[in-house]
Amino acid sequence: MNPIISLTNVYKSYGAKQVLKGINLSIYPGQVIGYIGPNGAGKSTTVKILCGLISDYEGEVIIDGINLKDDPITIKSKIGYVPELAELYDVLTPAEFLGFMGELYNMPKELADDRILKMLTAFGLEANMHQRMDTFSKGMRQKVLIISGLLHNPDIIILDEPLSGLDANSVIIVKDLISKLAKEGKTIFYCSHMMDVVEKVSDRIVLINEGTVLADGSFEELQQQQGNQSLEKIFAHMTAKESLSDAADQLMSAFGK
């Protein structure tokens, strides 16, 4: 089977600062990739490259057999992206915003309208459909963003902290959704800091730090390499420079004189 996403020796620097130092990854259809790493590891940069937001990288990115540099438009139409931080035009209503997204993805209006209504209803937002989003809570905005990433039925879905702000019930819905999408053969690229969710949701975990891939494999494989611990522990073990319990001790000792 050919990989749907393959990154070969991808480098990227901002000025003198090198953010990605040769990333190599091959991702196959139907996989749920948990993409994890500490702040500043290069996660968002990777995501931005995959979405076509950054084009001045070095190396080769091939998505569904197409080089990203040759035909970004075709690739973009196969990708659904749910950005971190609720970036949306909040003076619009969900219906207007999602309708706009549909138009940008060249969807026929009837199809888009039908899907928008169904998806908003599924998330319990049908009553807010024609309400401006500036009054929305963080969770409601996140739901609209998730819909905007799925609307055109993409083959590849990139999720950047998709659960932020969602209540417990919506979290269950989204987690369930992720595994159902994967069963349909969709590839999911899941970036998060929430290790327990990544552990459960993804069938392959890629850990990066300081621009290089530190670990790549299923959770079980990681456990075999690193000892039988939770992902949180493995993560801390591989990325923290100093012992974390020392830090907690230091915090506690600040009380004493």
Next chain:
Amino acid sequence: MNIINKFFLWLLLFPSGLYEKMGVSVPHLRSILRIKLIMDDRRPNSIQQTKQKKQKKPISFATLGTMLFTGILGCVFLSAFAVGKDYSTKLTIYFSFYIFVLASTLISDFTSVLIDVRDNMIILPKPINDKTFVLARLLHIVIHISKLILPMALPGMIMMGILEGITGVIPFILLILCATLFTIFLINALYIFILKITTPEKFKTVISYFQIFFAIFFYAGYQLVPKLFSKAALENYSITTFSWAGIVPPYWFAASWQYLKTFDLGSPLVLYFVLSIALPILSIWIVIKYFAPSFNQKLSMISGSEGEATPVKADKKGLISTTSVFITSMANRFTEKGTERMSFLHTWKMTGRSRDFKMKVYPSMGYLVVYIVLIFMRNRDISLDAIRDQSGKGKFLFLGVIYFCSFVLIMALQQLTFSDKYKAAWIYYITPIKSPGKLLSGALKATIVKFYLPIVVITSAAAIIIVGPAVIPNLLLGIFNLFLITTIRAYMSMRDLPFSQQQSASVKGSNFIRGLFIMMIMGILAAMHYFVYSYFIVILILCVLSIIASWLMMDALKNKTWDSLVTKVYEG
């Protein structure tokens, strides 16, 4: 969408076939423009911005409101036609107005409306080609600017039509377009310049300083220019008598109009005509060629996450001190330890760093300076000797300036309870603060030291230099009385904790009455001062009384309890 936006959309999508040939996807172009125009219509403009928070009704038809407002501004420009004896002068003034006002409007629009950094996250990951995106952005700018310049230039065009007929209007329209292009270039150049000298994080602050400067400058021009010259002098004024006129761009546009109107091909004015046409084209070419590519990226950094916080170096003790020695010593001198000192330092830093506060207070301070200049101009018949003599009008003028300064404090005090981050006021409510009055007195003291002390020093120095040491007793009484007025004002108006309230434009009725009351007290004090001016002993006694009264007021403020505050519990 309203009819104006629909019209613009229809007009600009007219050459769809051409766009298609250029490789632009017209359906995408239409969707982006349509959504941008809808958003423009819901974005509060500068007039509605303050109102909007009070009224729950969502903003719509912002476009019409803005256009109406710019139309009125355009009518103000017509005053240019009353000045000068020839069209070179009239039109130079008109074009100066036009360029100045357009620039000051666009300077903020460019970041907030035209280059929306959210586009990068929302539109760019979608399958849209770059040409479509760039054209959409360009057309959006064109629509936005057209909506500004049409109503702004319309009164001028009509006036021109009445005065000179159609042969006057057509060159006028052409030159308005050139002036617009020139202004866009100016703004771009300014942006690039600011980005060069400062970091993207500070960019918005610098821009707001520019806006403050524009506001004051406009006000000063409006107030001072008609008073500087008599009416007859204005009517006979001609800019052509100045040799430097040739180097100011508005003059080029004015001269080109004359050239086009007379159509005397051999006229030396042809030079200006060439300049007027060539300059905008050249400048737009420079913008596209050199500025635009890096511009976008830099602008996205303004609100983007790419600017990393650089850690401030810690001093030897390992603690980072952002409080300067001067502020600390001031705080130590004027406040008691604990809540009050903390409030003093907090207020000092907040007023210095909050853009919101500066935007509201600094312009009014500028207006004050303009007013003081105005007082002197109105009384130009007063010689320096009269002020020195301290008799009659000189005395009046001296007191006028002193008491007038209290407005600065009152402006600052009014803003003190407001903040756009009002929700952060939870810190007052979760901490064990027994007497919230100390928060108020600390804030008041910081305001006095920060905004009033410099003015006191400057006016005192000026008074002592001009009049001599004899003025000192009266000066002192004036200063003490101002403290008294301020403390009374603070006691009455500071009924909420500093920075704890959301800004609302509608001043409550009771607030207005309080304002009147304080004006009355000020009037009485000033009048009293005027009558006892030359009685040295009385002045001394009043000084002492005034100090005692201020001290009592400050004490009363300090002892305010939670019960006396309007907002007793956290409402964030």
